[in-house]
Amino acid sequence: MEHISKRFPGVLASDDISLSVGEGQILALVGENGAGKTTLMNILMGIYQQDEGKIFINDKEVHFRGPEDAFNAGLGMVHQQYMLVPNMTVTENVALGYKQAWKPLKLDLDMVRSRVVEISSYYGLAVNPDAYIWQLSVGEQQRVELVKTLCLGAKFLILDEPTSALTPQETDELIALLKKMKNELSVIFISHKLNEVKALSDTVVILRHGAVVFSGNTDDYSPSQIAAMMTGHEIVLPENREEAVRGELALSIKDISVRSDRGFLALDHLSLDVYQGEIVGLAGVSGNGQRELAEAINGLRSIESGSIEFFGTDIANKSPYYVIDHGMGYIPEERNIEGIVPSFAIRENFILKDSDKKSFSRYRFLKNKAISRNAEVLRENFDIRCPDTATAAGSLSGGNIQKVILAREITRAPRFLIAVYPTRGLDMGAIEFIHQELLKKRKEGIGILLISEELDEIMNLSDRIAVIYKGSIQKVLKHGEANRKNLGILMAGVGREEEE
Amino acid sequence: MDIIVNILSMTIPFSVALLLASIGEMFNQRSGVFNLGCEGIMAMGAFVGMLVPFMVGHGGAVGQGWNWLGLLLAALTGALLGLFFAVIVVTFRAPQGIAGIGMQMFGVGTAGTLFRHFVGGTQSIPGMQNTPVPLLCDIPVIGTIFFSHNLVVYLAFIFVPVAWYILFKTSWGLRVRAVGTHPRAADTMGINVNRTRYEALALGGALAGLAGAYLSVCQVKMFSDDLIAGRGFIAVALVYFGHWHPVKIMLGALLFSFAQTIQYNVQGLGINIPYEFFVMLPYVVVIIVLAFTSRNQTTSPAALGKPFNREIRT
Numbered sequence: 161m162e163h164i165s166k167r168f169p170g171v172l173a174s175d176d177i178s179l180s181v182g183e184g185q186i187l188a189l190v191g192e193n194g195a196g197k198t199t200l201m202n203i204l205m206g207i208y209q210q211d212e213g214k215i216f217i218n219d220k221e222v223h224f225r226g227p228e229d230a231f232n233a234g235l236g237m238v239h240q241q242y243m244l245v246p247n248m249t250v251t252e253n254v255a256l257g258y259k260q261a262w263k264p265l266k267l268d269l270d271m272v273r274s275r276v277v278e279i280s281s282y283y284g285l286a287v288n289p290d291a292y293i294w295q296l297s298v299g300e301q302q303r304v305e306l307v308k309t310l311c312l313g314a315k316f317l318i319l320d321e322p323t324s325a326l327t328p329q330e331t332d333e334l335i336a337l338l339k340k341m342k343n344e345l346s347v348i349f350i351s352h353k354l355n356e357v358k359a360l361s362d363t364v365v366i367l368r369h370g371a372v373v374f375s376g377n378t379d380d381y382s383p384s385q386i387a388a389m390m391t392g393h394e395i396v397l398p399e400n401r402e403e404a405v406r407g408e409l410a411l412s413i414k415d416i417s418v419r420s421d422r423g424f425l426a427l428d429h430l431s432l433d434v435y436q437g438e439i440v441g442l443a444g445v446s447g448n449g450q451r452e453l454a455e456a457i458n459g460l461r462s463i464e465s466g467s468i469e470f471f472g473t474d475i476a477n478k479s480p481y482y483v484i485d486h487g488m489g490y491i492p493e494e495r496n497i498e499g500i501v502p503s504f505a506i507r508e509n510f511i512l513k514d515s516d517k518k519s520f521s522r523y524r525f526l527k528n529k530a531i532s533r534n535a536e537v538l539r540e541n542f543d544i545r546c547p548d549t550a551t552a553a554g555s556l557s558g559g560n561i562q563k564v565i566l567a568r569e570i571t572r573a574p575r576f577l578i579a580v581y582p583t584r585g586l587d588m589g590a591i592e593f594i595h596q597e598l599l600k601k602r603k604e605g606i607g608i609l610l611i612s613e614e615l616d617e618i619m620n621l622s623d624r625i626a627v628i629y630k631g632s633i634q635k636v637l638k639h640g641e642a643n644r645k646n647l648g649i650l651m652a653g654v655g656r657e658e659e660e
Numbered sequence: 661m662d663i664i665v666n667i668l669s670m671t672i673p674f675s676v677a678l679l680l681a682s683i684g685e686m687f688n689q690r691s692g693v694f695n696l697g698c699e700g701i702m703a704m705g706a707f708v709g710m711l712v713p714f715m716v717g718h719g720g721a722v723g724q725g726w727n728w729l730g731l732l733l734a735a736l737t738g739a740l741l742g743l744f745f746a747v748i749v750v751t752f753r754a755p756q757g758i759a760g761i762g763m764q765m766f767g768v769g770t771a772g773t774l775f776r777h778f779v780g781g782t783q784s785i786p787g788m789q790n791t792p793v794p795l796l797c798d799i800p801v802i803g804t805i806f807f808s809h810n811l812v813v814y815l816a817f818i819f820v821p822v823a824w825y826i827l828f829k830t831s832w833g834l835r836v837r838a839v840g841t842h843p844r845a846a847d848t849m850g851i852n853v854n855r856t857r858y859e860a861l862a863l864g865g866a867l868a869g870l871a872g873a874y875l876s877v878c879q880v881k882m883f884s885d886d887l888i889a890g891r892g893f894i895a896v897a898l899v900y901f902g903h904w905h906p907v908k909i910m911l912g913a914l915l916f917s918f919a920q921t922i923q924y925n926v927q928g929l930g931i932n933i934p935y936e937f938f939v940m941l942p943y944v945v946v947i948i949v950l951a952f953t954s955r956n957q958t959t960s961p962a963a964l965g966k967p968f969n970r971e972i973r974t
Contacts, residue, residue, distance in 0.1 A: 207848065207970065228850030243845035245838050247959055255831070256838050257849035262831035 174200050174210070175371040181316075181363075186338065186347045188361035188378065190354070190390055192587030196370035197350045198240065201318050205237045206230045231257065236314025238305040240321045240350075246294040250287055250304050251276055257312045272311075279310050283341060297447065299330040317341075318348045323356055324585070327445045328615060328648040335360050352390070352587065354383035366390055387588060397588075397620060398595050400439065400639070402603070404623040407436025408471075410576050410607035411457070416466030416476070418449075418456045418631075426452035428631040429466070434576075439598065439608040441622030443615065444651050446581075449631040450611045451493055454580045457609075458490050459483045471575065484513055489574030491565055491582050493611075495558065499565040502554025506546055507535030509553045510568050542567040543593070559590030566597060577601060580611045595621060615644055629653045663929075667921045668805045673879060675910075675917035676816045677702070677871045681895035682902070682909050683823050684867025688742075689899055690827065691860035692840035692963040693749055696760025699892025700767020701741045701865050702872030705734035707771040709873025710785055710883045711778060719783050727788045731812070731873045738869020739862045741767065746861040750854050753967035764892065772885045779883070787881030788812065810878050823906040836860050840961035843968040853968045868892070890943075897946050903959050912949075919945045 174196050181187045191197050202208045204215065206224025215222050217233055224230045230237075244253050251273045255261055258275065261268040276289045285303045293301060302322060309317060319338075323331045338347060338360060351357055357364060358378060366374040366389050374389045411434040420426035426449045434440045444450055455461035457468055459480040468476045475483050484490075492498035500509045511520045511531055520527055520534070535549035542563045546556055553564055562582065569577065579598065583591040598621060602608055612618050618625055625642045627634040627650040634650045681698055688695045695701075712730035713722045741763070748759045793807040793814070827833040835856045838846040843853045875891075876883045894916060902909030923938035 205848070226850055226852075227848050231850060237848070239848065243842070243848045245842045245845055246962070247841055248834075248837065252834060253845075255834055256846060256851060265830065267829055267831045267834055 174203065175369070177213075177367070177370070177372050179365050179372065179375065181346050181348060183346055184342055184344075185363065186342055186349055186361045188357040188364045189348055189350045189367065190352055190357055190364060190386065191367035192352065192390060192589065195367040195390075195587075197367055198320055199370075200367070201237060201320060201348065201350065204230070204318065205235060231312050231314070234313060234315040235318065236309035236312060236316065237318040238302070238309055238320065238322060240324065242301050242305055244293045244301060244304060244308075247292065249290055249292055250307075251289045253293060253304065254308050254311050257308070275311050276307060280307050283307075283310065284337070298445075299326055302326065302330075302334070315344070316346045316348075318350075320350045321352075322349070323351065323353060327613075327651055328644055329652055331356065354386050357386065358383055390588065397592055397616070398599055399620045400599060400602070400623065404639075405437045405605070407605055407607070409469075410434050410436050410471060411609065412469040413453075413457070414467045414469070416456060416468060417464045418452045418461055419464060420449075420452055426631050427456065430628075430632045431466075432626055432633055432636075434607045434609050436576075436607045437602060437605045438623040439602050439610055439621050441618035441625045442609060442611045442628055443618045443625055443647055444613065444628035446613050448628050450580065450628060452631075453628070454490070454493065454578055454611060457483070457578060458488060487575030489569040489572060489577040491562075491569055491577070491579040493580040493584075495561050495565060496554065500553045500561060503552055505550045506539070506544070506553050506556070506564055507531050507549040509564055510535050510538055513568070513572060538567040538571060542597075559586045562586060562590065562594065566594060570597060570601060575606065577606060577608045578611070579608060581613070582610070583612070583614065583617060591617075615647055618647075619643075627651055663925055665801055665804055667918070667925050669808070670921040670924070671914060671918045672806065673809050673813050674921055675913040676813050677875045677879065677891055678895055678898060678913040678916060679816050679820070679871075679910055680874060681868045681871035681892060682898040682913060683819065683906055684738075684864035684871070685895050685899045686823070686864075686902070686904055686906065686909055687827075687836065687860045687867075688864035689964055690840045690904055690961050691836045691857045692843060692961055692966065692968070693746075693857055693861060694756055694760065694896065694965055695742070695745055695763070695861065695864060695868075696757060696893070696896060697741075697745055697763020697767060698760075698864075698868050698895050699888055699890070700764040700771075701738045701868040702875070702888045702892045702895075703768040703771040704741060705738050705869030705872030706876035706887050707775050707872075707883055708737045708869070709734035710876035710881075713785050713787070713877065714779060714783065717785070719785060721786050724789065727877050730877050731870060734873030735866040735870040738872070739866035741869070742861040742863070742865020743858060745865065746858045749967065750857045750861070753969065756965050756967075768885070768888070771883075775883055775885075782882060782884050784882040785877070788878040812874055812878050816874075817910070820906050820910045827906065832856075832859070837961070839968070840963055843963050843966075844970075847968070847970055853970075857968075868895075871895070894943075894946060897950060901946065901949055901953060903953070904961060905959070915949075916942050916946060 177200060179187070189197050199208065203210045206226050206229050222233055224233070251269055254276055255267060255269060255272040258272050261272045273289045276287065280287050285307050287300065287303050287307050293304065296304065322334060326334065335356065349361060361378045364376065364378045364386065365372060366386065368390065413430060413432045415429045415431055416427055417425055417429055418427040430449070430453065442450060452461055456463050459475065459478050459482060463476045466476070467474055470486055470488065473486055475486065496502055501512065511534065514520055515526065520530055532549065538544070539546065539549055544560050544563045544567065546560060553561060556564070582594055586594070595617070598608060598610070610618065610621060619642055623639050625637045625647065627647060629651065630653065681702055685695060685698055709730040712733060713726045716722045716726045745759065745763055748754045749756045788810045790809055791811050797803040797807040827836065835846065835851050838851060839853045839856045847853050872888060875887055880887060898909055898912040898916065901912040919942035923941055926938050927935050
């Protein structure tokens with residue numbers, strides 16, 4: 161790719177980018193969120209059209225009008241958000257792109273199915289061709305994506321943050337697999353996890369604000385050097401080093417069972433205690449009941465049995481208002497859906513939970529001056545980057561939206577905080593900031609339940625680590641006891657049998 | 661006994677207009693577009709369908725071929741209106757609910773106006789003849805209920821498995837389901853999302869037009885402003901009722917039309933209950949059933965009602 165530029169309204173997403181990949185090479189494309197990695201790859205796949213620049217394959221210039229042209233040229237991309245139709249089978253999903261099977265009056269699914277079986281056994285990617293996508297775990301879906309791309313004849317793979325939703329074991333498997341496949345394929349690997357970049361790639365290209373700031377051989381640089389070039393400054397993620405000062409029992413969950421949206425038991429007699437002044441990390445592969453637990457505590461999901469005591473008050477099956485009123489702070493999983501009202505101004509989002517409090521309203525009329533003043537203070541303190549506080553919150557970047565939520569929850573002076581995947585998808589700079597804020601709150605003596613699937617985050621911040629698997633707590637480990645290996649094993653559900 | 665046979669033998673032909681329209685609407689919705697304008701397209705179809713035999717025979721008897729031509733032109737009109745709707749909601753990404761209401765008023769209004777201009781007052785036509793199936797129609801009870809109707813009735817029911825085959829066994833059906841559930845995924849696989857939606861809307865429109873013409877040419881055998889009487893909206897509801905599956909939609913159409921024929925027959929019995937109650941009955945049945953059908957996330961077209969724009973991230 162040479163001199164690629166792409167403009168979106170208001171932003172220059174790709175600024176004169178050039179890069180090249182040789183046959184059998186793995187190139188890591190790293191950069192913070194919003195650096196333009198995905199945009200660049202979408203241009204390569206013909207999904208977006210570049211405004212300037214040229215693309216060459218084997219020294220021949222190509223013009224892709226759509227993804228189909230890119231497939232025909234042997235390119236294939238696994239997107240960060242999986243591009244699989246959930247209510248179709250694996251075979252049907254492959255058939256969507258497998259034009260040879262499109263007979264005039266019949267779709268030859270048998271042909272597609274045998275192709276899927278052939279590819280999956282050749283590369284050692286186990287998939288069940290007849291399973292529906294919605295039945296599969298995230299790791300399985302990823303394998304389906306790989307099989308799909310390979311079935312369509314890709315010789316050049318683009319993987320957009322392939323490990324962001326995988327367990328450590330699955331990540332290791334993927335890395336081993338890619339190393340093996342490298343003999344036959346070229347790969348562009350997008351990531352901001354630097355240990356993976358080190359483990360896998362031959363060369364590395366760093367993007368910042370849509371432009372290439374560095375490219376070179378991976379072996380010549382250490383992860384921290386790459387991290388510094390990625391963000392433009394040195395990043396040291398804060399760690400929880402101080403001795404825990406355990407206060408009174410804040411949240412006591414006893415034997416609760418909760419059903420998921422699909423009706424099965426998402427939480428199965430789960431018990432967990434969290435004290436004031438400590439951070440309890442809840443580790444686990446997403447989909448093992450984390451979401452349901454957070455919702456159950458916050459009154460958003462009904463509880464079938466068991467009790468939740470919050471500073472001695474029973475909050476099981478109470479309304480969200482009741483729970484908030486008793487001092488609960490909540491950073492929800494879906495920041496754009498549950499955390500903010502995207503079309504509301506930032507300053508309105510700040511007072512969502514306090515619109516009827518005396519400080520922001522009188523006789524049910526909003527006090528706009530007080531609301532603006534509050535917003536300016538929070539914007540300043542939390543370094544929220546926005547044109548002004550009347551901007552719609554939904555137009556901000558993920559990191560800034562998360563800061564808006566954090567600012568609201570923390571400044572409400574809660575007695576307890578639940579943070580669900582607080583840094584998911586954020587870049588290093590934003591992660592650093594959020595970690596610092598959480599540790600600050602802990603120091604003030606507030607109990608925090610931190611739900612995350614980032615093991616580094618959990619191990620850095622938590623005083624105690626509870627591992628959740630299939631709706632119940634596998635084991636609770638102390639700060640020093642946990643390491644990537646034993647957590648990974650517990651998260652995968654192994655070990656329970658041994659103990660029993 | 662007689663009254664039961666009578667009710668059942670009416671249920672079948674009365675369900676056909678609903679069946680065709682809702683199968684068409686099913687294709688629309690499977691592709692991610694819901695067309696509330698179904699009612700309007702049916703009205704236009706009903707007018708065009710009856711206009712052909714009326715103009716040829718001046719209200720008198722005509723050859724069966726003219727009836728078929730009427731049905732064909734009605735389907736063609738419906739397809740064109742479906743494409744027109746596609747321009748509005750797919751290309752220009754107008755909100756589908758509002759555009760659908762507009763389509764409904766446009767269709768019903770235009771059909772009524774053209775009818776007054778070309779035909780004048782309410783006129784009945786001889787319409788499509790019944791074609792009992794040889795041998796089978798002589799079976800007592802069953803023959804009367806199932807095998808003594810006009811040809812369109814049989815064809816409509818044969819179309820149910822055909823629609824199932826199209827949707828689940830052809831590449832076109834696969835594309836339609838993909839763009840209705842995860843258009844971005846379909847796009848990355850090189851499928852033209854908008855084009856597929858145009859095609860589905862054309863097919864849906866054609867079936868709605870045909871359904872309207874069935875009413876005016878085969879069932880009621882006349883046209884009036886309120887001929888469709890909300891059937892287009894019922895058809896939309898039946899798609900939800902049938903979970904976007906042709907066979908379940910057929911069962912829904914039969915259930916609704918069963919409730920409706922009960923109403924006609926009970927009115928005739930002179931039971932001392934206000935007849936409005938029975939007129940209300942079929943609609944109440946649909947509302948109750950809709951309220952209690954499960955919201956099964958795994959089959960519904962998740963992108964229903966959402967316009968697709970490749971360059972805007974969601």
